[in-house]
Amino acid sequence: MPARPIALSCGEPAGIGPEIALKAWEALGADLPFFLIGAPDHVPGGPVEVIGAPSEAAGAARRGLPVLAHDFTGPLTPGAPNPRHADSVIGAIRRGVKVVQAGEAAALCTAPIHKKALQDGAGFAHPGHTEFLAHLAGVERVVMMLASDQLRVVPVTIHIPLAEAPGALTPDLLRVTLRITHAALIRDFGITRPRIAVAGLNPHAGEGGKMGEEEITIIAPVLDALRAEGMEIAGPLSADTMFHAAARAGYDAAVAMYHDQALIPIKTLDFDRGVNVTLGLPFVRTSPDHGTALDIAGQGVANPSSLIEALKLAARMGGT
Numbered sequence: 142m143p144a145r146p147i148a149l150s151c152g153e154p155a156g157i158g159p160e161i162a163l164k165a166w167e168a169l170g171a172d173l174p175f176f177l178i179g180a181p182d183h184v185p186g187g188p189v190e191v192i193g194a195p196s197e198a199a200g201a202a203r204r205g206l207p208v209l210a211h212d213f214t215g216p217l218t219p220g221a222p223n224p225r226h227a228d229s230v231i232g233a234i235r236r237g238v239k240v241v242q243a244g245e246a247a248a249l250c251t252a253p254i255h256k257k258a259l260q261d262g263a264g265f266a267h268p269g270h271t272e273f274l275a276h277l278a279g280v281e282r283v284v285m286m287l288a289s290d291q292l293r294v295v296p297v298t299i300h301i302p303l304a305e306a307p308g309a310l311t312p313d314l315l316r317v318t319l320r321i322t323h324a325a326l327i328r329d330f331g332i333t334r335p336r337i338a339v340a341g342l343n344p345h346a347g348e349g350g351k352m353g354e355e356e357i358t359i360i361a362p363v364l365d366a367l368r369a370e371g372m373e374i375a376g377p378l379s380a381d382t383m384f385h386a387a388a389r390a391g392y393d394a395a396v397a398m399y400h401d402q403a404l405i406p407i408k409t410l411d412f413d414r415g416v417n418v419t420l421g422l423p424f425v426r427t428s429p430d431h432g433t434a435l436d437i438a439g440q441g442v443a444n445p446s447s448l449i450e451a452l453k454l455a456a457r458m459g460g461t
């Protein structure tokens with residue numbers, strides 16, 4: 142039986158999604174079959190192969206980018222999201238989840254969405270794919286990991302204003318995040334005994350309580366309890382000194398307290414090859430690490446490397 146393909150939801154069509162999907166097909170061809178869920182006429186140039194079902198993707202990928210046609214109404218202007226497209230963008234994600242849950246695709250990869258465009262155009266209530274996919278899957282807690290050859294990072298609090306991060310950081314959230322991360326490092330990344338480094342929230346990890354209390358009241362007790370269960374965890378560490386090369390050699394994943402504490406290091410080190418993966422879902426979901434890049438959409442200059450890495454990781458984790 143041929144390997145099942147990867148489903149790629151189109152994301153914001155006014156962004157770089159359609160052009161990097163085509164470039165990814167040019168790089169991967171039939172070696173790693175995937176199909177775009179989107180509008181065939183949003184893909185700039187060609188070749189495009191419209192398919193009627195995911196099972197046709199592997200054959201079609203020999204000739205062009207397989208596209209499972211998804212209805213969009215209204216014109217497309219690269220760089221300027223059309224509010225009339227918002228429902229279809231969300232629908233393409235829903236459809237991707239359905240084909241994966243039906244076993245017709247091995248994994249879901251998502252091209253970037255423009256979160257504000259979806260909120261403005263369709264009242265999208267979720268701050269990102271991560272939360273939306275958890276909702277669709279009926280899972281209470283999922284974890285966002287960004288992974289590359291050089292670094293894996295996990296933010297404990299995700300898409301919330303920075304001012305709200307300290308209040309959202311609870312022992313329960315930290316404990317669950319660490320458990321999901323630990324399990325995924327074993328199952329999905331083949332690391333028998335994962336080493337996890339955990340950042341503090343405050344400068345100098347709180348400097349013994351002089352620069353903040355969260356390390357003492359929240360983080361250290363959770364780490365102590367998980368260490369007592371046998372997990373190999375370092376921290377709370379000063380976030381400013383845990384991402385240089387020698388420090389990175391000492392752990393398999395870094396867990397950070399808020400979005401930018403985690404994402405700045407990996408996007409600085411490996412923007413072109415970082416992959417966003419959602420841990421804790423009942424199916425595999427990956428994504429490139431970047432966003433819609435409206436500023437360069439339609440110019441043909443977008444780099445498809447992160448999407449290619451995301452498709453490769455989806456295939457590996459999806460067992461194709």
Ligand SMILES: NC(=O)C1=CN([C@@H]2O[C@H](COP(=O)(O)OP(=O)(O)OC[C@H]3O[C@@H](n4cnc5c(N)ncnc54)[C@H](O)[C@@H]3O)[C@@H](O)[C@H]2O)C=CC1
Nearest residue numbers: 252253254255256257428430431432433434436437443444
């Ligand atoms: N998984 C997802 O759906 C994600 C969506 N976003 C969304 O994307 C939108 C734009 O976010 P920004 O913060 O501006 O980040 P961005 O990643 O879209 O762009 C930041 C800069 O990087 C450049 N860039 C990004 N990807 C590139 C590529 N493949 N090749 C060459 N240059 C590239 C852009 O041109 C821009 O100068 C926001 O609505 C954000 O929420 C952001 C990250 C992930």
Ligand SMILES: NCC(=O)COP(=O)(O)O
Nearest residue numbers: 269270271272404417428
């Ligand atoms: N900065 C990462 C990001 O925004 C990805 O969000 P998601 O759409 O994958 O939840």
